[in-house]
Structure formats: C-alpha cells, structure tokens
Amino acid sequence: EVQLVQSGAEVKKPGESLKISCKGSGYSFATYWIGWVRQVPGKGLEWMGMIYPGGSNTKYSPSFQGQVTISADKSINTAYLQWSSLKASDTAIYYCARDTSMRYWGQGTLVTVSS
C-alpha cells in the first residue's frame, strides 16, 4: 500500500527556519516524483514544486522559487520542504503528493507562523 506520512504541526516565529518532511512507503521511492502543495486555511490548492528523488531533479512554481527549498533523501525515502526565514504569510497546510498526477497524498502539515 502506497503511503505518504508527513511530519507534525509546527508553530514558529517570523524569521525562523523550518524543514518539514514526507516519508514514502509501499513503493520504490526513488522512481516517482514527489510534489508539494500549499493550502491557506479556507482557500484553494497551490502547486509549489516537485522533486524526482532518484536524480534530485527539481521544479518550482515561480510563485515559490527562492522562497522554499525542496529536497529528498532517497536512502530514507523522505522528501523535504524547507524555509530559511518564515513569514506570517507562510501560515498554511502543506501537503506532499506522489506522481505528476498526484495520485497519493500525505495527511498534511499545518505550519503556523506568528509572533
């Protein structure tokens, strides 16, 4: 069974750094793209970018390029989304999903940025 399990909710202050994770199981992790999606509470879905863990090829939406970093460690079947300096506007739920067609999703990680 394909599963994506994300790290737990985070509460951070503006300017702090953060790295959240998405661990895949039940399939060959290195051979499927993993994407990240943002959802501000009460709003729609925004595609942020994706990574191919087998080669670390990465694609970003221009809206998020330079704002976040997507990475992966295929040795532990885990993808990451990180920020170097959080803003209040980064408050959202972040989902990971497998495949370019996003057929399998993680449960989401709520990130709250507040002073």
Add this chain to the structure above:
Amino acid sequence: DIQMTQSPSSLSASVGDRVTITCRASQGIYNYLAWFQQKPGKAPKSLIYDASSLQSGVPSKFSGSGSGTDFTLTISSLQPEDFATYYCQQYNSYPFTFGPGTKVDIK
C-alpha cells in the same frame, strides 16, 4: 502559466442527482488533467487522472472526460459522502496549476 477555470464555483444538489463540473484550461493540455475531492479538514483525494482514468478504489459513479482545453467530472448519483469541494489540476506543463474549486453542497 496555464490558467485553470472551473464552473460552477458552487452548486447545490440533492441526493441522487447527476452532477457535472466543468474545468477549462487556458491552453491545450492534451489529457494531462486530474480531479480531486476534498472534504473539510482532510487532505485532497485523487479521483481521476489522465482526464478519464479512475484512481484505484474510487467508485465508478465518478467519471471524467475531455481533452485539449475542456474537461468534465460527472458524479452519476450524488450520495451524502460526495458533498465536498472538487478541484481540477493540469500537469502538462510547469508550473502545474489547480482550478479554484467547485463546492458541492446539499440542497
């Protein structure tokens, strides 16, 4: 970027109704179109990929059609568990983009 639009933005329907949601791409995307269902407080769930392929485990009352720029999601007989928000997404070209969503609620 390819812009995705959905219509209607919301609809009210009764149990047993046939419901159709439309998704339009600002340029041709072949059949690289997915549909998702999201219920409050839950992660999105894949329903359809490649415009018309049913995701494993999804009931056959859901169907998708279309290619190029115009696509539809049909629910053949709406059930209480189908009241949710539905999103389309294109994955033909970067950046991949979602439609704004269609909220389906109870009449």
